[in-house]
Amino acid sequence: MFKTEEGLKAGKIVSxxxxxxxxxxxxLSAFLGGAFIDWIGFFCLGLAIIITVLALNTVIIxxxxxFGAPTRFKKRIEKENNTILILKEGLNFVRPLMDDLLPExxxxxxxxxxxxxxxxxxKDKLEITLEGSVQYKxxxxxxxxxxxxxxxxxxxxxxxxxxxGKICGIKNSDVFVEERTEIEFLIRCVLQLEKPPHHxxxxxxxxxxxxxxxxxxxxxxxxxxxxxxxxxxxxxxxxVKKLKPLKWDMKLVDDxxxxxxxxxxxxxxxxxxxxxxxDSGVExxxxxxxxxxxxxxxxFSKKAQEAFEETRxxxxxxxxxxxxxxxxxxxxxxxIDMNVPMNQAVNLTETTADVKGISRQIISVEGSxxxxxxxxxxLFAGNVKGGE
Numbered sequence: 001m002f003k004t005e006e007g008l009k010a011g012k013i014v015s016x017x018x019x020x021x022x023x024x025x026x027x028l029s030a031f032l033g034g035a036f037i038d039w040i041g042f043f044c045l046g047l048a049i050i051i052t053v054l055a056l057n058t059v060i061i062x063x064x065x066x067f068g069a070p071t072r073f074k075k076r077i078e079k080e081n082n083t084i085l086i087l088k089e090g091l092n093f094v095r096p097l098m099d100d101l102l103p104e105x106x107x108x109x110x111x112x113x114x115x116x117x118x119x120x121x122x123k124d125k126l127e128i129t130l131e132g133s134v135q136y137k138x139x140x141x142x143x144x145x146x147x148x149x150x151x152x153x154x155x156x157x158x159x160x161x162x163x164x165g166k167i168c169g170i171k172n173s174d175v176f177v178e179e180r181t182e183i184e185f186l187i188r189c190v191l192q193l194e195k196p197p198h199h200x201x202x203x204x205x206x207x208x209x210x211x212x213x214x215x216x217x218x219x220x221x222x223x224x225x226x227x228x229x230x231x232x233x234x235x236x237x238x239x240v241k242k243l244k245p246l247k248w249d250m251k252l253v254d255d256x257x258x259x260x261x262x263x264x265x266x267x268x269x270x271x272x273x274x275x276x277x278x279d280s281g282v283e284x285x286x287x288x289x290x291x292x293x294x295x296x297x298x299x300f301s302k303k304a305q306e307a308f309e310e311t312r313x314x315x316x317x318x319x320x321x322x323x324x325x326x327x328x329x330x331x332x333x334x335x336i337d338m339n340v341p342m343n344q345a346v347n348l349t350e351t352t353a354d355v356k357g358i359s360r361q362i363i364s365v366e367g368s369x370x371x372x373x374x375x376x377x378x379l380f381a382g383n384v385k386g387g388e
Contacts, residue, residue: 001013001015002103004063004066004106004108006063008064008066009061010061010062010063010066010068010106011060011101012057012059012060012100013056013057013059014053015057016057016097016100019054019097020097022049022053023053026050030045030046030047057096058096059091059093060092060093061091062087062090062092062106063089065089065110066089066108066109067087067088067106067145068105068106068107069084069085069086069101069145070085070092070099070100071099071105072095073098077099083142084142086142086145107144107145109137109138110137111135111137111291112135112136113133113135114134114135114136114149114152114153115131115133116153116156116160117129117131117132118130118132118157118161118164119161120161120164120168121168121169122171122173123168123171123173124172126173130160130187131297131298132293132294132295132296133296134156134191134290134292135290135292136152136289137288137289138287139279139283139287139289140284140288141287142287143284143285143287144287145287147286147287152286155282159191159282160191163186163196164183164187167260168183176298177298181264182264185263186259188293189263190280190282191280191283191290192274192293193273194277194278197263197266197273201213201214201216201250201257202215212255213250213252213257215245215246215247215248215250216245219240219243223276224236226276227239239272239275242268242269242272243272243273247269248269249262249265
């Protein structure tokens, strides 16, 4: 027997190698003892030992929440339906000396949590890494037994990067921040649905539709027949009503469907698909059932970080400039209300509020109304903070 990663005993009670060694020693001892002492006694004793060893050698123990694929002469045992023999948890019986259970052919059925990091390139050519986690467990044991965790992880990453890359490649990098929830939802659909909902969107025939795209039929006759075994008639009617092609919301951006917005506007309808949809392509390929996917954080490349900082700095400058402009406009309107000539009002405004938004007392005026204007300028300079 051997131990699993969790220290649980698994495999044959008496291994093939140990059984062969014991049987060989027993035969030799019986032959020598029979030749020199008592042939009948040693024969019976040897036969009893061999039968006991062979009986123990037929027993394989599989720990709870594990399964195994036995081998016969180092080759997995195929059944008549072209599937391999799978041993479930508990006691199992196989052929002595011929069948065995190797450590690499026994696996856990527990829920597996793995990190899933996918890289996407945005429209503005910035690299973003989506750091998340996915939870899955074995479903099709015949397929899953042939996979390694690394193979499954790499396959899921490829599927996510392929789908997200196509969509986010036509979006700027800020989409990853502003619409993170929708992107996470999209990835979940790619991993858990037989066909992501945006794959049902088709080009519409211009003669029949004013909108250039239409939603295809999701609940086909064969799908409805399968649902009768799982859902009530009322629930099926509800699904048919809510998932009709005309019920879906779609928005255009540059004459193409905005996929991210599609997932945002149709979240309630898409959630219904998880109630009845078949296994996804990823699940079928690796023999798993994906339970959940979550984005933990978004990690941007150095170039992307610099671009975001430049954008934030530019937005801050624009905001400050607007505040200064609004303050000058307020001062100018007050001067005009006092019937100050336009050219003098402009001069007074420019010298009352400086470019950094800090009030100034430097006054420059023109004309015969110098004293009155000077008094008004000092008054406004004290009461109005430029740029605040």
